[in-house]
Amino acid sequence: MKKPSDASSLATSRVRDLSDSSFSSTPLVDPGITVLRGDFSVSNIVEAAHFGTTFVARIRANPHVIVWERDPATYEHILFIFVTHGTMVFSSTGGYSTSPDGGICLIYPGAEDFTFESKTPTEVLTFSFDGRKLGILVSETTRSGQLRANSPTARVAYAYLSSLLKTSKEIQGGSDKPLREMTQHLARALVADTAPVSGSKEHLLERATATINNWATSPSFGVPSLASILGVSRRTLERVYAEVHETPGFAIRAARLKIARTMIASNPTARFESVAVASGFGSVDSLRRALKSSRISDEPRELL
Incomplete structure (x- = not known):
């Protein structure tokens, strides 16, 4: 039996908008999220930043199970989840994967619903963006790729995104263009790093x-x-x-x-x-x- 989430509390969060020097109410946690077990709400978001359809957040949570029911507005979104503490299990109709400390989960565009399960306290850093708006095309063949957690791209991405969360509070209105461009380049590099190595x-x-x-x-x-x-x-x-x-x-x-x-x-x-x-x-x-x-x-x- 599903435990309906509080749509009003899950739908918005006061996070730093890099396109403006003030805080804004932003749909950070998708209203399509349903909590099946445990507690998961906006209060789990330790820090977050966004500009446009790009979101970065650090989340800490106790054991929980949630389902992300995607809707057309998020079909083109790409989501990277860096698991920094604990172990997360991600599953969908296409199978499941486990990401322990230092692991990375990658969710490509599509209409599949995803289940996220944590049996221990966890901390994750999430990075999501609309691939189409950044000119990133992802095919079914690319979906088979694996992002190596110890790859230079992954290490640089984690360091940059962590720094972005810290420094976003210092960004003044109109000075965010370099960060936007750097973040977009990073998104493209991460997707490229997941492409399977060519065989024959x-x-x-x-x-x-x-x-x-x-x-x-x-x-x-x-x-x-x-x-x-x-x-x-x-x-x-x-x-x-x-x-x-x-x-x-x-x-x-x-x-x-x-x-x-x-x-x-x-x-x-x-x-x-x-x-x-x-x-x-x-x-x-x-x-x-x-x-x-x-x-x-x-x-x-x-x-x-």
Whole structure:
């Protein structure tokens, strides 16, 4: 039997807003949190800071079990949890993981609900942000990656975030831009550090294909985004594709063309503007150019 949380107390907390020199009432603890066992509330937040959709908090709590029921507003959020004391168990429909002292839990974008369980007193440092707003694209292939707790990136991240919590109280209005940029760079570096190490070239191509199929409909998705998601340099990506006489740019364009053709075949009266946007080309001109340069010889002439 679930123990309903006090929505009013869990929904907001007075934390330091780095975009303003004064305190503000901010939705730090998601109202989708339900306490199943133990006590967990805003009072557990020792210190916190935020700007925009980026939140950093240090939390201390006695044994508890809580469920985070995600809603569309948090589907794109990425959450890092640095366990500094005690042991946390994190579980979802995709499985579970345990993070002891010095461990790190990573929750990627998605709609899955998560259960957090602590059987001993714990202290954690959390870092959450909206990946899309920072230009971070995460595919299903990236979700298999593991963040190494002893990696240089993880150690630097923990030190920086701890310092941010201490110094945020000294930030004056209008002077937070450097911190914003540093924190955004840190977020990107942490996500990149979770990317699985590339195995064979064939495996990299398989991952690239899966990623392209997931993101082809996004107009902003391109070769730089693909390389970033896969955790490799653009040069490495282009070299691997060259061995199969192709380019990553062509692979992305081919995926979009396939989507466009499917849309037109299923609805011959569809407007080209709608097809161009929905297939990821963004504009009719881009779609037409891609059709004309396509290697596929059976392209319907009326589409050109």
